[in-house]
Amino acid sequence: MSRAKLPSIESLLNQCKVKTKLPSPPAKKPERKISMLKATTDTLYYEHSAANPVTLTVKPGEWFEVETQMNRGPDAAVVPDDIRDLYNQYRSDSQPTDRGNAASGCIYVEGAMPGDLLTVEIGEINVHPVGWTRYGGSTGAMPGYLGPSNIGTQFRICRIENEEIIWNEKLNFPVEPMLGVVGVAPEREARHNGWAGEWGGNFDIQEVTNGARLSIPIHHEGALLHVGDMHARQGDGEICGGGGIETGGNVTMRVLLSETPAEMTWPRIENDEYIMTTACEKPAEDAFRIALTEMILWLEASYGMSQGEAYIFLSQCLEARVTQFVNPSYSYVAKVKKKYLV
Helix, strand or coil: CCCCCCCCHHHHHHHHCCCCCCCCCCCCCCCCCCCCEEECCCCEECEECCCCCCCEEECCCCCEEEEECCCCCCCHHHCCHHHHHHHHCCCCCCCCCCCCCCEECCEEECCCCCCEEEEEEEEEEEECCEEEEEECCCCCCCCCCCCCCCCCCEEEEEEEECCEEECCCCCEEECCCEEEEEECCCCCCCEECCCEECCEEECCCCCCCCCCEEEEECCCCCCCEEEEEEECCCCCCCCCEEEEEECCEEEEEEEEEEECCCCCCCCEEECCCEEEEEEEECCHHHHHHHHHHHHHHHHHHHHCCCHHHHHHHHHHHCEEEEEECCCCCEEEEEEEEHHHCC
16 A cells, blocks of 8 residues: 655645735835024124114024124235135125124024023034134233234134144144123123123133033013124133134024022023133123122022132132133133032
8 A cells, every 4th residue: 555645844834824914114204304493694793782683583492503603804815825715705804894703693582581591502513614813913911002012913724624723734723612702682781792791792701612501691571692703712811812713603502591590690601510600800800709709699599508608618619710811801700510519
């Protein structure tokens, strides 16, 4: 008797398989690009003033972008041939010779009222690929009482590439970007953008950079924020007067509103490591005294110290310096590391 051929295990398994059609992956939703509001250089203001027409309106908490204008700098005719075309892409000999630190319009903040505190949170600063620095022969740091000082007039145009400032064939400086001018409209008057005060303005403090939170008391409805004077980096004192490395670029930021602390008069700065107070006055020692006083009042109000305790505490850990010594009044920043605020 012949034995029937038994089916293989493989064929039996194939018969048991249930053919199922896998569902198609869901259609990918098209990415929705969120358009960020932008303050441009189409309208430039050379003074902080409540009379400046508003050019942009923003809401608290929303990110927006500010394009900044590079200051005029040396005339193109004296700029080396190999960099003149790049230099002229970002500035013009037609810019004013008697005004600087142009602010990119006037930004109205919805809901901002006098007595509120405006906190400007800086996202990311991106600078143009060129910048300049210049000493005109006399500044507060090196006066020329009877004419230009023996140093003579000096200037340099620098390429900025790969996050470095090409100083010369041997030396590159790292880009450490900052905003020289961030302020609101002053309470009673217009002030040109060379000045700084309780309204903010031209402080030229290097800590006004990526990730910083700058808080300024508001004097007018809408706050009327002015932003400009971008630097690729700056040494303490800003001794040339024309920078730092003056440049332009783009910065993202947002604003928040809160109540101004009763003890606060001058702008404050915070980052992840420090709390900071500021002041701008002449002579420089008065700016230091104001910044020190503001810090003592802050420690008393927010950190539970008596004024006497705050004073001897600061004698152990205060960091303070003049950040610019060339404007109509001089800027001081006073700093305390947060790790000591236990």
